[in-house]
Amino acid sequence: MLSQRLRTARKAKGLTQEELAEHVCTTKGTISNYENNHSTPPNDMLRHLADILNVTTDWLLGRTDVASPASIPASDSGEKRSLDELLQEKIDDPDDYYFLDGYLEASEEEKKEIRRYWYDLKKQWKARHVREDRSPSLFDITENLKKK
Template sequence: MLSQRLRTARRAKGLTQEELAEKVRTTKGTISNYENNHSSPPNEMLTQLADILHVSTDWLLGRVDDVSAASADAAVTGANRTLDDLLQEKIDDPDDYYFLDGYLEASEEEKKEIRRYWYDLKKQMKIQRVKESRPPSLYDITEKRKNE
C-alpha cells in the first residue's frame, strides 16, 4: 500500500524519484526501494515524505482512503492521471518494474523501437511455435522463501 501511494503522490506533485530524494536528503535508490516495496521508510522519513507530498502519513500507510481536502491533488484523486500513470500503477511485480525502468521516461522514438522489438519477438515465437511460459518472478520466489 505504502509503495503504491508514495509513487502516486510523488507523481501527483510532478516530482521524479531523484527530485523527491533531494527534498528529503536521501538517494534516488532509497526512494525506488520504498516505491517497489523493497524497504520501508523509518518514521521520521515517512513524516518528511508526507509533508513534502502534502498527504497524511495515515493515507500513505493505507490507514485511511481519503486524502484531506488540503492535500488532495487531482492526480492523487484520479482526475487527471495519464496513461503512463495508470500503467505504472499496474506494475506490482518488481521484475516488470525493472524491465520497464526508463520506458515511461523514454522518447517517443525510443518507445516505438522497444515496441517494434517486442512485436518482432512475439511474431518469431509464434512462427517457431514457442509456447509462452511464465516462470515465477523474483518477487514470488522471495515471498515463497519468506513463508517457508
C-alpha cells in the first residue's frame, strides 16, 4: 500500500524520484526502494515525505482514503484550523515573522522555490555538521602543528 501511494503522490506532485530524494535529503535509490516495496521508511522519513507530498501519513500507510491534510485539529478546542491559519500563527511570532514574511502571499511557484532553497540549505548544513563531528585526520593534525 505504502509503495503504491508514495509513487502516486510523487507523480501527482510532478516530481521525479531524484527530485523527491533531494527534498528529503536522501538518494534516488532509497526512494526507489520505498516505491518498489524493498524497504520501508522510518517514521521521521515518512513524516517528511508526507509533508513534501502534501498528504497525510495515514493516507500513505493506507489507514485512510483522505490524502490531503486540508485542516489540522486545534489543540483542545475541537475546532479545525487551516494550514494558512497555523502558518499565520507562526508569522505573528517576531522571530519567525522575518523568516516567513510574504510566504502566504507568494505564488505556488515562489513557494516551491523557497522550499527548494530551504532544503538545499538544510542539506548543506547537515553535510558540514557531519564533517565537524568527525575526528581530525592525521594530515589535519600535522598541518595544525606546523602552523603553531
